[in-house]
Amino acid sequence: xxxxxxxxxxxxxxxxxxxxxxxxxxxxxxxxxxxxxxxxxxxxxxxxxxxxxxxxxxxxxxxxxxxxxxxxxxxxxxxxxxxxxxxxxxx
Numbered sequence: 001x002x003x004x005x006x007x008x009x010x011x012x013x014x015x016x017x018x019x020x021x022x023x024x025x026x027x028x029x030x031x032x033x034x035x036x037x038x039x040x041x042x043x044x045x046x047x048x049x050x051x052x053x054x055x056x057x058x059x060x061x062x063x064x065x066x067x068x069x070x071x072x073x074x075x076x077x078x079x080x081x082x083x084x085x086x087x088x089x090x091x
Contacts, residue, residue, distance in 0.1 A: 036044040048057070057071035 033044060033047070036047070051073065055072065055074070057069050057073070059067055059069050062068040
């Protein structure tokens with residue numbers, strides 16, 4: 001049992017993503033979404049509807065930036081550290 005617990009602990013440590021390693025790709029994805037909102041609002045809304053599935057983001061006016069989005073957005077991260085692609089039907 002102790003050996004199995006140790007093996008599982010090792011596997012878990014290897015599976016835990018490095019937050020700093022993910023920061024760049026996640027920030028790029030958010031920038032892409034912001035660009036999509038600026039140019040293809042309807043498509044961006046549909047992508048968010050499919051990604052959020054029951055979750056909500058709050059959008060409020062901001063005098064400096066035009067608007068601010070607040071909330072939690074969960075993404076699926078593949079084992080290799082890359083984000084799972086958005087299904088073609090959501091694009």
